[in-house]
Amino acid sequence: MARNPQGHTRRDVLAFVRERLAAGAPPTVREVQEHFGFRAVQSARQHLEALVAEGALVKAPGRARGYRLPPGSPGAAGPVRLVPRLGRVQAGALSEAIEDPDGWVPMDGLTGEHELFALTVRGESMSGVGILPGDLVIVRRQDTARDGEIVVALVRDDATVKRLRLRAGRIELHPENPAFAPIVLGPAAEVRILGRVVEIRRRLA
Amino acid sequence: MARNPQGHTRRDVLAFVRERLAAGAPPTVREVQEHFGFRAVQSARQHLEALVAEGALVKAPGRARGYRLPPGSPGAAGPVRLVPRLGRVQAGALSEAIEDPDGWVPMDGLTGEHELFALTVRGESMSGVGILPGDLVIVRRQDTARDGEIVVALVRDDATVKRLRLRAGRIELHPENPAFAPIVLGPAAEVRILGRVVEIRRRLA
DNA sequence: TGACAAGACAGACAAATGTCTGTTTAATGG
DNA sequence: CCATTAAACAGACATTTGTCTGTCTTGTCA
Numbered sequence: 001m002a003r004n005p006q007g008h009t010r011r012d013v014l015a016f017v018r019e020r021l022a023a024g025a026p027p028t029v030r031e032v033q034e035h036f037g038f039r040a041v042q043s044a045r046q047h048l049e050a051l052v053a054e055g056a057l058v059k060a061p062g063r064a065r066g067y068r069l070p071p072g073s074p075g076a077a078g079p080v081r082l083v084p085r086l087g088r089v090q091a092g093a094l095s096e097a098i099e100d101p102d103g104w105v106p107m108d109g110l111t112g113e114h115e116l117f118a119l120t121v122r123g124e125s126m127s128g129v130g131i132l133p134g135d136l137v138i139v140r141r142q143d144t145a146r147d148g149e150i151v152v153a154l155v156r157d158d159a160t161v162k163r164l165r166l167r168a169g170r171i172e173l174h175p176e177n178p179a180f181a182p183i184v185l186g187p188a189a190e191v192r193i194l195g196r197v198v199e200i201r202r203r204l205a
Numbered sequence: 206m207a208r209n210p211q212g213h214t215r216r217d218v219l220a221f222v223r224e225r226l227a228a229g230a231p232p233t234v235r236e237v238q239e240h241f242g243f244r245a246v247q248s249a250r251q252h253l254e255a256l257v258a259e260g261a262l263v264k265a266p267g268r269a270r271g272y273r274l275p276p277g278s279p280g281a282a283g284p285v286r287l288v289p290r291l292g293r294v295q296a297g298a299l300s301e302a303i304e305d306p307d308g309w310v311p312m313d314g315l316t317g318e319h320e321l322f323a324l325t326v327r328g329e330s331m332s333g334v335g336i337l338p339g340d341l342v343i344v345r346r347q348d349t350a351r352d353g354e355i356v357v358a359l360v361r362d363d364a365t366v367k368r369l370r371l372r373a374g375r376i377e378l379h380p381e382n383p384a385f386a387p388i389v390l391g392p393a394a395e396v397r398i399l400g401r402v403v404e405i406r407r408r409l410a
Numbered sequence: 411t412g413a414c415a416a417g418a419c420a421g422a423c424a425a426a427t428g429t430c431t432g433t434t435t436a437a438t439g440g
Numbered sequence: 441c442c443a444t445t446a447a448a449c450a451g452a453c454a455t456t457t458g459t460c461t462g463t464c465t466t467g468t469c470a
Contacts, residue, residue: 009447015287022311024226024273024282028427040449045429047447064269064427064456068229079229080285080311104277106285106311109227111410130335130407140410150409198410202335204355205316205345205403214417233457245419250459252417269426269457 009036013047014056017067024079026065078109083138085118107138111198115141119152119159126150126161128176135202137161139195150197155183159194214241218252219261222272227280231270284314288343290323312343316403320346324357324364331355331366333381340407342366344400355402360388364399 016035020027027035033044048067051057060066069076084101105118121135129150131137137152145151147166152159153173162173162183171191173183185191221240225232232240238249253272256262264271274281289306310323326340334355336342342357350356352371357364358378367378367388376396378388390396 019287021229022285022287043448075309078227079282106313108311130337132335200407202405248418
């Protein structure tokens with residue numbers, strides 16, 4: 001292989017290692033070699049060690065598949081998690097729904113150990129805060145939430161996204177759209193918090 | 206080590222492997238051995254292979270650190286791409302900016318072979334379509350775009366998100382907020398399309 | 411009690427993988 | 441042109457790691 005001047009290959013090697021780490025499968029030196037078509041192991045090793053020298057990677061010498069991202073660097077918190085995307089969520093069926101997801105969406109590892117799931121938004125009731133029908137919300141599963149947080153709640157067998165308001169002795173679920181009315185529920189109301197919205201995604205393509 | 210009847214150890218082995226995989230560091234058979242204090246490699250291997258047999262793990266035979274979670278199981282990483290998150294993008298500096306990203310965000314593999322990058326939205330000019338300041342937009346890099354698409358364009362050394370309108374002989378960049386005025390540019394205008402917005406993400410937590 | 415199975419042990423072998431030494435090729439600058 | 445340097449190459453060696461064969465121990469059950 002001819003020489004590749006501008007350190008272009010080096011950057012690609014880093015990107016390759018990064019992707020493999022995100023997939024949870026750290027590469028071997030020889031896997032890097034083969035991916036780039038090097039005819040010598042040392043070619044790959046040279047790039048990898050150079051990346052270690054400049055601080056872009058760290059490694060434990062001698063260990064197999066030992067290259068890692070430096071602590072504190074983005075993406076170093078671990079591999080990407082896959083969050084289950086649920087279709088319809090109905091009464092009590094959250095656990096079942098998670099067993100049989102419609103698909104999986106990748107999420108960075110910065111969200112701690114909390115269980116996550118994803119739902120598609122229906123209706124215009126939250127359009128005032130930029131949550132539109134068809135948007136995907138990523139939800140941290142929890143039974144309770146604090147005043148002002150945007151939550152997914154199960155109201156009469158239907159999952160809905162609303163802003164939670166805790167008023168003296170009762171729970172209110174506020175839409176963010178003047179065309180909709182708040183849902184006001186008494187203390188013994190038939191409402192159940194499924195989780196808190198932590199991210200909103202909208203696909204345009 | 207005495208025999209541990211109820212398959213209790215097996216479950217712990219699975220938990221250990223899971224933990225290591227979540228940390229991005231698949232364990233070797235001997236690391237499992239040492240963690241549980243087995244005095245023989247085979248003891249660890251037996252548990253691991255049993256977990257493979259019952260479908261709780263998968264592995265590529267012969268490969269070092271080859272145990273993985275089965276595809277489709279929660280926490281298993283799929284074909285995920287990492288998209289570079291750029292800070293400021295200025296004139297002609299897109300390539301350079303991609304060389305030195307602020308971080309990486311995971312994206313599912315359904316976006317084809319197109320080059321992608323991510324930008325943080327500044328300003329309220331697109332709030333009418335639910336794109337708010339602070340949102341992350343994921344952009345497919347391309348030099349041209351069609352009428353009506355939401356694009357990232359470089360106008361006078363500044364990257365901006367707008368809706369593209371192609372009018373007889375001229376290019377218009379329309380905000381989606383009545384408080385802002387469209388940018389109207391002649392045929393020889395100093396505008397450059399950087400790409401088309403394919404996804405919008407907003408982190409709440 | 412004795413057959414049986416699961417778990418653990420011991421030691422070895424083989425393949426995968428990291429590491430090293432030295433050489434070659436191509437671009438660059440005096 | 442020659443020296444210099446980075447990148448790539450070639451081949452070997454050493455360590456890590458996976459895999460195998462056979463034995464021992466302990467609990468279960470007919």
